[in-house]
Amino acid sequence: MIDAKDSNSTRPYLIRALYEWCTDNGFTPFIAVLVDESVRVPTEYVRDGEIVLNISFDATSALKLGNDYIEFKGRFGGVARDILVPVDHVLAIYARENGQGMAFPLLASTSATESGTLSEAPVAVEKASDTSQSDTPPPEAPRPGGSGRPSLTRVK
Incomplete structure (x- = not known):
């Protein structure tokens, strides 16, 4: 029997x-990433x-x-x-056009529960206002517990 702490993270799936x-669905996928020394992005x-x-x-090559x-x-x-982005540094993935997607805990290493297993409770992101114009900047990344848009709903 595989123990929960030995199983793969659900985040990449x-x-x-x-x-x-x-x-x-013809939407543009965006990811919000927590940046530290292990992430390779233009600073x-x-x-x-x-x-x-x-x-x-359209925005990537060799994804x-x-x-x-x-x-x-x-x-x-x-x-x-x-x-290069470690999967555990992805804070959220969502559609640019409507904000629907999912937010994740900050880092797996900081979300350990008392029992020592990882708590990866993703949060669904509900529809935000329309931002489909191409000249608009990307929407702010959803943050768990934040008070701004889009609103977050816990998924069980």
Whole structure:
């Protein structure tokens, strides 16, 4: 019998599922990422220790949504950059057009419960206002427990 602490995290599977849902429905998948020394992104685009990345087919090249890392090549200010994001640093994945998606706990290492197992309770993100105009900046990443839009609902 496999113990819960020995099983794989659900986070990479949920990210892949929501990425597929976004692309199947013609939405643009965005991820919000907590940035530290293990994340390889252009630092000039990092705000308050976070970055929001467009991971759509049109915005990336060689996208790999792995169990441990999300890797791709993306253009920032016209310059191609290699991006590497540990999956446990993904704070949320959501559709740019309507804000629907899922937010995750900050880091697996900081969300351990008293029993020592990981608590990965994802939070569904409900529909936000329409931001489908291409010249608008990406919506703010949903933050668990935040008071701004989009609102969050706990999924059990």
